Every structure is written in structure tokens, then in C-alpha cells.
Amino acid sequence: MNALSASDAAARADLDFWRDLSEGTDESGRELLELYLTDTGAQISLMISGLAQGRTEDVACAAHTCAGSSGTCGVDGLARLFRQIEYEARDARHDAVANTLPLIVETFDGVRVRLLKAIAVPATEPIQERQ
Amino acid sequence: MKTVLIIDDNPVITSIYRGKLAAEGLHTEIGVNGDEGLKMLDRCKPDVVLLDLMLPKVNGMEVLQRIRARPDYKNLPVIVFSNSYSPEIMQQAWGYGATDVLHKSNTTPRNVVLALVRAIGGNAAPAAAAAVAPSAEPMQAAPARTVVDRAASPADQIAVLLQKFAAGEIASGSGDFVRLMSGGGLGEHFAAPMLKLFAAIEVLVAVADQAVAGPARELCHDSIRAIARVCRQTAGAAEGSLLSPVAVSRSAH
Numbered sequence: 001m002n003a004l005s006a007s008d009a010a011a012r013a014d015l016d017f018w019r020d021l022s023e024g025t026d027e028s029g030r031e032l033l034e035l036y037l038t039d040t041g042a043q044i045s046l047m048i049s050g051l052a053q054g055r056t057e058d059v060a061c062a063a064h065t066c067a068g069s070s071g072t073c074g075v076d077g078l079a080r081l082f083r084q085i086e087y088e089a090r091d092a093r094h095d096a097v098a099n100t101l102p103l104i105v106e107t108f109d110g111v112r113v114r115l116l117k118a119i120a121v122p123a124t125e126p127i128q129e130r131q
Numbered sequence: 132m133k134t135v136l137i138i139d140d141n142p143v144i145t146s147i148y149r150g151k152l153a154a155e156g157l158h159t160e161i162g163v164n165g166d167e168g169l170k171m172l173d174r175c176k177p178d179v180v181l182l183d184l185m186l187p188k189v190n191g192m193e194v195l196q197r198i199r200a201r202p203d204y205k206n207l208p209v210i211v212f213s214n215s216y217s218p219e220i221m222q223q224a225w226g227y228g229a230t231d232v233l234h235k236s237n238t239t240p241r242n243v244v245l246a247l248v249r250a251i252g253g254n255a256a257p258a259a260a261a262a263v264a265p266s267a268e269p270m271q272a273a274p275a276r277t278v279v280d281r282a283a284s285p286a287d288q289i290a291v292l293l294q295k296f297a298a299g300e301i302a303s304g305s306g307d308f309v310r311l312m313s314g315g316g317l318g319e320h321f322a323a324p325m326l327k328l329f330a331a332i333e334v335l336v337a338v339a340d341q342a343v344a345g346p347a348r349e350l351c352h353d354s355i356r357a358i359a360r361v362c363r364q365t366a367g368a369a370e371g372s373l374l375s376p377v378a379v380s381r382s383a384h
Contacts, residue, residue, distance in 0.1 A: 021240065023150035032150075036143050064185055068214035069143035071236035079236060 013118040017074065030119055036073050037112050040066050044108060047085070051097055059097055060089035078107055133251050134158045136177035138168030138194060139212070140187055144235070148181065151244050165189025169197060172204070178251040181243070182229075184213040184220065192223060199228040208250035212243060218329070237301060293358065296329065328358065 019029030043062040050058030067082035081104050088096040135152050139145050140163050149159045160175045162168030166188040172180070180198070184191035195211065198204045211224040214235040224232050231246050238246075283291070295301040332354060 021147055021150075023154040028150065032143075032146060035146055039141075039143050061185070064214055065141050068235040069141055071214070072144060072147060072240065083236075 013114050015119045018119060021073065033115055033119055036069060036075075037115065040069065040078075040108065041112075044105060047101060047104075051094075051101055054094065056089040056092045056094060056097060059101075060086050063089060075111060078104070078111060081107060132156065132158045133178040134160060134175055135179050135181060135247055135251075136160045136162060136168065136171055136175060137181045138162040138165065138171075138186065138191065139181070139183040140164055141183070144183075147240060148243070151240055152247070155244060155248060157247070163187075165191060165194045168194055172198065177207070179208040179210065179230075179247050181210050181212050181247060184211060184215055184224065192220070192227060195224065195227045195229060210243075210246055210250060212238075325358070 015026055015029055017029075018033045019026055022028040022032040043066045046062040047059045050056065050062065063082045063086035067079050067086060070076070070079035070082055081100065085097055085100040085104060088100060133156075135148075135157050137145055137148055137159060139161070145161050145163075149161070152159045160171055160177065162171045164187040168180075168182070168186070169189065171177075182191050182194060186194070189197075191211065191213070195209060198207060198209055208230040209228070210231045210233060211221075211229040212233045212235060213220070213224070215221065221232050221234075230250055233243060233246060292301065
């Protein structure tokens with residue numbers, strides 16, 4: 001099984017989507033996206049350390065959290081991968097978890113780059129408006 | 132101002148709903164674990180609770196039980212908002228007195244807000260209501276967890292439900308699914324295994340999607356169609372003794 005492409009994993013990669021999701025401004029949309037990326041990255045780190053220590057229940061718990069936030073944020077491809085690894089971890093299928101986790105890491109990296117690029121402040125925007 | 136207490140340890144989820152609810156003119160309080168949520172219940176006296184199930188310290192199901200054990204909170208609307216894929220857990224939430232049960236992955240934020248607003252009487256929801264139906268009675272327009280027409284015959288409701296399931300538009304743990312399978316007159320001996328089967332099919336479809344396995348996906352859909360036939364026959368045979376919409380949603384409590 002291969003990692004998902006970033007576009008398959010996160011169909012909605014535009015600032016409008018994140019702004020609407022945050023019910024605020026472009027800035028609050030960016031903050032929400034950053035929160036999603038930071039929190040998901042931290043949970044993936046927990047999954048990696050959980051796997052290394054053989055604690056599949058920790059992997060399941062972190063995957064459960066990520067599946068919920070990814071689904072809510074429209075990153076459906078990643079949400080499916082998190083759900084899959086959650087099931088594998090709950091069944092204590094260590095080998096399956098070890099196979100799926102690298103896919104998640106790779107897919108998440110692609111998603112992060114795509115999302116950050118999509119919401120980047122346009123180069124033509126005056127500096128003072130960025131602050 | 133009405134207050135919504137969100138008990139959820141996921142900062143992304145709470146951040147989203149804090150913003151969404153503020154836009155509806157609702158005040159939000161957050162409890163990041165079950166223990167804190169219970170303490171905040173007394174402190175902020177919420178008008179409705181949005182409750183995750185998988186929580187640190189005290190899990191959501193126990194929080195729900197403790198809330199319902201108190202006479203002063205017997206009628207407090209509690210909407211369970213979970214990412215659990217276990218039909219048993221979703222059924223258990225109904226059994227413990229959840230006002231509604233929503234699934235995180237197949238309920239849009241707008242529908243969650245609508246469910247919350249509806250639970251507290253629908254008086255503070257101009258934005259969400261307008262988004263659904265700009266009529267004089269917007270809150271009756273789009274129940275959050277109802278995707279099938281409850282006025283239709285039980286057999287037809289189940290057929291629609293299964294079509295939507297096959298199309299990936301509804302998850303096996305959703306409110307309609309549990310309602311129709313558990314309270315739809317199919318019988319407990321039939322409903323419980325069916326719910327498990329649908330959850331398993333969901334996993335299979337997800338795996339098939341990941342593996343780009345067209346034949347496997349087709350096989351899943353063939354299975355769903357076969358199950359649909361059995362459901363239709365079973366529900367059809369039992370028609371007349373089946374659910375009335377109101378009775379069914381209450382029967383699980």
C-alpha cells in the first residue's frame with residue numbers, strides 16, 4: 001500500500017475553507033490550520049513512540065483523536081488512514097500498525113506542505129497587512 | 132446568553148466549535164476531560180452539553196451516566212459527539228439517556244450546531260437556521276441525524292439507509308442506523324449482528340479504497356446489496372409491528 005497523494009488526502013486546501021471552518025477571518029483560518037497541523041503532528045509523534053514501546057493502546061488513542069479532527073477538517077484521506085491504524089492498534093496487530101504508520105507520516109507530510117502552500121500569504125500582499 | 136458546555140480533549144474540535152457557536156450567539160465553556168467536565172457542569176450551568184466519549188480521567192459514558200443520575204440534570208440536553216465506530220457504544224449512549232448521538236466523521240459542523248441549537252429550543256440560531264432554510268420555521272427543516280424520511284414505511288427507510296451507506300453518505304454508527312437497526316422491529320437477535328457486520332463492511336471498504344482494489348470494493352457493495360435484500364424482506368414481513376418514528380427514538384432511552 002502506498003501513501004496517499006496530498007491532493008487525495010485533503011481535497012479542500014484553500015483558505016476560504018479554513019476561514020469558514022473557524023467562523024472568523026483569514027487570520028483565524030490560518031490559526032486553525034496551524035493548530036490542526038501542530039496537534040496532528042504531536043499525536044503522530046505519540047503514535048511513533050507508542051509503537052516503539054509496544055504500547056498499541058497509546059497508538060489507538062492518538063489515532064482516534066487524529067481521525068476525529070482530520071474528518072472534521074475535511075482531510076478525509078488522512079482520517080481514513082487514522083481510522084485504519086486505530087482498528088489495527090486496538091486489535092494489537094503490531095505488524096499492521098508498523099506498516100501503516102509510515103504511510104501516515106508520509107501522507108501527513110504531503111498534506112502539510114499542500115495546506116501551508118495553499119494558505120500562504122500572497123507575495124503581492126503589503127507587509128503591514130500581514131502583521 | 133445560552134451556554135454550551137463542550138467536554139472534549141481535542142483542541143482542534145473545541146476550537147472549531149467555539150467559533151461556530153460564538154457565531155450563533157452562544158457562549159461556550161470547555162472541559163478537557165471527564166472530571167473537569169463534571170465540575171464545570173455545576174459551575175457554568177449549561178443549557179446543553181456536547182460530549183465526547185473517549186475522554187481522559189472519566190470517560191464520556193460515565194459522565195453521561197453521572198449527569199443522568201442527578202435529578203436536576205435529568206432533562207439537560209446531552210448530545211453525544213463521538214468518533215467511536217462501535218455500534219454497541221453508540222447504542223449504549225442512547226441507553227444512558229443521550230438526547231442525540233452524532234458521529235464526528237459523518238456530521239458536518241453546521242449540523243452539529245443545528246443539533247445543539249435545536250436541543251436548547253432553537254431561539255439563538257439565526258446563522259445556522261438561515262443556512263438551512265430561510266423559512267419561518269427553520270429548525271424543523273433539517274434534523275442533524277435524520278437522513279431518511281421517517282414518514283416512509285420501515286422497509287423503505289431501511290432501503291434508503293442502506294443505499295446511503297453503500298454510497299458512503301452515512302456511517303454505521305449514525306443515529307438513523309442505530310435507530311432503524313435497533314428499534315426497527317428487526318429484533319435484537321438480528322440487529323446486533325447486523326450492526327457489527329456493517330461496521331466491518333465499513334472497515335473493508337476503507338481498506339479497499341486505500342488499496343485501490345476495485346473488485347474488493349465491488350464485493351463490498353455486492354454484500355451491502357445482499358444485506359439490503361434481507362433487511363427489506365425482514366422489515367417487510369414485520370411491517371405493522373415496526374417503529375413509529377417517535378416511539379423508536381425514545382425506546383432506546
